[in-house]
Amino acid sequence: LVADVAAVCRNGVDVFIDNTAGPIHDAAMLNLNTFGRVVIVGTIALADRFDQPDIGLRHLRTTLITRARIEGFLLDDHEHEFETAKADLLSWYKQGLLETKEDVVEGxxxxxxAFVRMLNGENFGKQLIKL
Structure with missing residues (x-):
């Protein structure tokens, strides 16, 4: 996965929005540019471990060497901006400024x-089920 990220991010990773805290996080961190930024918005890879102690921050040396900034982001902190954000996102999508990827399975x-694939990071984009 580290090589895959390097292949698609040939100049390295400047900003990484992480909702997994799993192998994708590790691969992005190992490709992080100097002064890179990491935004933690979720930890789905740890969903089966919520009753266990937090494993703590990984890649401390990478964070130090790259002088990266890592910050948590909770939607609740920005609830008052929801309507504006929704309108902006819809406008950007209609203008073709946002690209979405969907991984659809049927039935x-x-x-x-599909759920296991998503937890294992085997899907690409938003995992959907077509009924």
Whole structure:
């Protein structure tokens, strides 16, 4: 995964928005540019470990050497900006400024398969089920 990130981010990673705290996080951190920024918005890879102690921040040496900034982001802190953000995002999407990727599987029977793929980081983009 580290090599895959390096292949698509040939100049390194300047900004990484992480909602996994898993292997994708590790790969991005190992490709992080000097003064890179990491925004933590979720930790889905740890979903089965919420009752266990936090494993703590990884990649401390990378963070030090790159002088990266890592910051948590909770939507609740910006609730008052929701309507403006929604309008801006819709406008940007209609202008073609936002690109979305969807990984669609078909049928209700595929839900467990798709869910496990998502947890393992095997899907690409937003995991959807077509019913």
């Amino acid at each position: 209700i029977e595929a839900v467990p398969y």
